Amino acid sequence: MSYGHLGLDGDADGDGAYDVFGPITIDADPMVCSRNTWSQMVDQKLIEQGVDPTIYRHKIYNLPQYTNLGCGNYSGWADIGCGTSCRVWMMYNHRFVFEHELSHNLGMHHSSTDPENDGVINSEYGDNSDVLGGPYSTRLLNAPHLDQMGWLSHLPGKVQVLSQSGVFDIATISENPDQFTYPTIIRLPISNSATSYYLSLRSPQGLDASIQSIYSRGVNIHAFSGSGQTRFITSLVDGAKFTDDKSGLQIEQISKSGDGSSVRVAVSYACSANPIKISLSPSSQSVSQGALANYRLTLSNQDSLGCAGTNFKVDIQNDPLLVLHNFTLADLVLQPGQSQSIDFSLSTQETSGTFSFSANVSDIDGQSPSHSTQSVSGLLSVSAPKGKKGGGSTDGSDGGTRGKKK
Numbered sequence: 001m002s003y004g005h006l007g008l009d010g011d012a013d014g015d016g017a018y019d020v021f022g023p024i025t026i027d028a029d030p031m032v033c034s035r036n037t038w039s040q041m042v043d044q045k046l047i048e049q050g051v052d053p054t055i056y057r058h059k060i061y062n063l064p065q066y067t068n069l070g071c072g073n074y075s076g077w078a079d080i081g082c083g084t085s086c087r088v089w090m091m092y093n094h095r096f097v098f099e100h101e102l103s104h105n106l107g108m109h110h111s112s113t114d115p116e117n118d119g120v121i122n123s124e125y126g127d128n129s130d131v132l133g134g135p136y137s138t139r140l141l142n143a144p145h146l147d148q149m150g151w152l153s154h155l156p157g158k159v160q161v162l163s164q165s166g167v168f169d170i171a172t173i174s175e176n177p178d179q180f181t182y183p184t185i186i187r188l189p190i191s192n193s194a195t196s197y198y199l200s201l202r203s204p205q206g207l208d209a210s211i212q213s214i215y216s217r218g219v220n221i222h223a224f225s226g227s228g229q230t231r232f233i234t235s236l237v238d239g240a241k242f243t244d245d246k247s248g249l250q251i252e253q254i255s256k257s258g259d260g261s262s263v264r265v266a267v268s269y270a271c272s273a274n275p276i277k278i279s280l281s282p283s284s285q286s287v288s289q290g291a292l293a294n295y296r297l298t299l300s301n302q303d304s305l306g307c308a309g310t311n312f313k314v315d316i317q318n319d320p321l322l323v324l325h326n327f328t329l330a331d332l333v334l335q336p337g338q339s340q341s342i343d344f345s346l347s348t349q350e351t352s353g354t355f356s357f358s359a360n361v362s363d364i365d366g367q368s369p370s371h372s373t374q375s376v377s378g379l380l381s382v383s384a385p386k387g388k389k390g391g392g393s394t395d396g397s398d399g400g401t402r403g404k405k406k
Helices: 035-048 095-105 143-149
Strands: 058-062 076-078 086-090 111-113 159-161 166-171 185-189 196-200 220-224 230-235 241-244 249-256 262-269 277-281 284-288 293-300 310-318 323-325 331-334 339-347 353-363 374-383
Touching (some): 058 095, 076 095, 086 095, 143 185, 143 220, 293 310
Parallel strands (some): 284 374
Antiparallel strands (some): 166 262, 310 353, 323 339
């Protein structure tokens, strides 16, 4: 499942025997679900028997079957992610339950479905191509979970990250990736989003011998943001297409090999133009007379990856009583999905008042795609130095220097 990356030591105490202890009886009501308390009571019993439970990073508590416990219809529970210690509570004796819960220990969440591709989970356990779904049979992991774990990182090129159109071949996850020159996973980042699409193929062999045909018929398309649940969107057959209008992405399955070991897909990006996103930080601030007020303007090109880069011009328009400093970058080219920050400063010699300014960003290259001018406004409040009342300097009293007598 991990291509040799993961292993568990069954003899952590070094006594030459597997570290399996019990059965252990504790004085607790099984119908009052309290997994943490139960595990603490078990650990105390182990200590009394001379076993040190702190030497184990992974601890598995094999409880009575869930039908005899008050914990609902769950066959297992687990800590998600591990520090120095993490736990699994088994409430149904099945290899799949162990694999599922241990995967939670490793930091993975459930493999879910989202056939509408709207970001809303339809079935939390619905992706049966992964042990974090609900197939109750042994499975390999889906493509986003394999990438999350980094279990193909030792094989250069097996996870390809693409942002351009082209025709690509993908080898099945279900066989040893060393057998193929093709990538095992293609990841397609979505412009202006933390989410990526993952393309992969499964075949009914090895640990995937009983995998459902929806996953082996052609390219699988998942969406994943790097954390949380993975989302199975759909799978394709020869000639079928998947389109994401928002990102301009289209995936077409050209052909699957006769032996089911690889699939050829065409990836294309249409240009979907969107207004440039601009933000100002801070949007307002207060300084004393003559002091510099520092601002940062951030620009983000929101176009889809199928668009060409755009040359934007940045113009700062400010109150005549404000002085612009340190503004040197007047225009810049941003590619789709690219962001850049511009720093500038303002000051005034006025003793007090609130002054407004704006940053305007316009498309100046005259090429497609075109963008409307976007603006963001800011404020600068100025106050006189402490103790200053328009005229001479004082310490805030009556205009003289106090504390000395002549």
